Amino acid sequence: MTDTASQRSGLGTFLAFTVWFLGIGIVLLGARRYLPPVASEHGAGIDAMLLYLLVATGSLVIIGHVVLGYFILRSSRTAKVDAALPSAKAQRVWSVLPAVAMTLIAEGGVLVLGIPVFSQLYTQEPPDNAVVVEVTGEQFTWNVRYPGPDGVFGRTAPTLISQENAIGLDPADVAAADDIQDLALIHVPVNRAVLIKLRSKDVLHSFYLPNHRIKQDAVPGMTIDVWFTPTREGEFELACAELCGFGHYQMRGFLNVVSESEFEQWLADKQAN
Numbered sequence: 001m002t003d004t005a006s007q008r009s010g011l012g013t014f015l016a017f018t019v020w021f022l023g024i025g026i027v028l029l030g031a032r033r034y035l036p037p038v039a040s041e042h043g044a045g046i047d048a049m050l051l052y053l054l055v056a057t058g059s060l061v062i063i064g065h066v067v068l069g070y071f072i073l074r075s076s077r078t079a080k081v082d083a084a085l086p087s088a089k090a091q092r093v094w095s096v097l098p099a100v101a102m103t104l105i106a107e108g109g110v111l112v113l114g115i116p117v118f119s120q121l122y123t124q125e126p127p128d129n130a131v132v133v134e135v136t137g138e139q140f141t142w143n144v145r146y147p148g149p150d151g152v153f154g155r156t157a158p159t160l161i162s163q164e165n166a167i168g169l170d171p172a173d174v175a176a177a178d179d180i181q182d183l184a185l186i187h188v189p190v191n192r193a194v195l196i197k198l199r200s201k202d203v204l205h206s207f208y209l210p211n212h213r214i215k216q217d218a219v220p221g222m223t224i225d226v227w228f229t230p231t232r233e234g235e236f237e238l239a240c241a242e243l244c245g246f247g248h249y250q251m252r253g254f255l256n257v258v259s260e261s262e263f264e265q266w267l268a269d270k271q272a273n
């Protein structure tokens with residue numbers, strides 16, 4: 001080997017290993033746990049889908065980098081590198097084949113794992129015994145309302161909204177009298193479905209319960225149903241996941257998941273006030 005050829009070979013080896021370590025290193029660095037522990041029934045399904053997607057796409061990145069590194073290494077050991085184009089047919093085959101394979105592996109797998117979870121979340125009706133809570137996003141808090149003993153939410157109207165009446169509840173409506181209201185704090189019993197009637201007073205917000213793998217936009221003028229079943233007691237963060245204005249960062253609340261008896265007690269206490 002001449003001096004320049006061996007220098008080039010050394011550079012090639014260095015490049016090849018840099019490409020390998022970068023590819024594999026990026027995947028391993030990104031593979032740390034970044035979601036809080038699951039606290040809802042469907043959460044494990046969402047996590048399985050995310051994990052599959054990470055492993056599938058991560059493996060593709062690693063395989064791609066190993067192949068790239070191999071070609072760098074191989075070319076660096078040849079004195080003369082040819083740049084002849086492969087045939088049009090070979091180019092077609094090697095464009096279509098990986099594209100189809102990646103689509104099947106990444107998209108196909110996500111659909112297989114994701115469709116049962118999404119159909120539960122978006123097409124199935126919540127069970128009849130679900131706790132119904134209305135949550136109205138506003139700049140910059142969450143208004144929480146329960147229908148009270150009559151099980152009916154009182155009428156609201158935008159024209160009735162004032163400093164004292166955040167959601168514009170109509171006092172003339174008989175169903176409004178027993179409604180229970182709270183701010184940025186949602187109480188629910190454990191192991192019972194929760195149906196959130198999601199609304200917004202002003203702009204787009206996003207109702208985000210990281211532990212429960214729930215994220216849904218709140219859209220002004222619409223009432224959007226979201227339901228899930230909490231499986232663990234505790235205090236969980238509620239965040240707004242839509243940049244909704246200067247105070248967006250303040251739109252923090254909590255989901256308090258308690259036992260059935262504690263929940264009944266809490267409701268009774270609230271009704272007494």
Ligand code: CUA
Nearest residue numbers: 205240242244
């Ligand atoms: Cu509401 Cu961000």
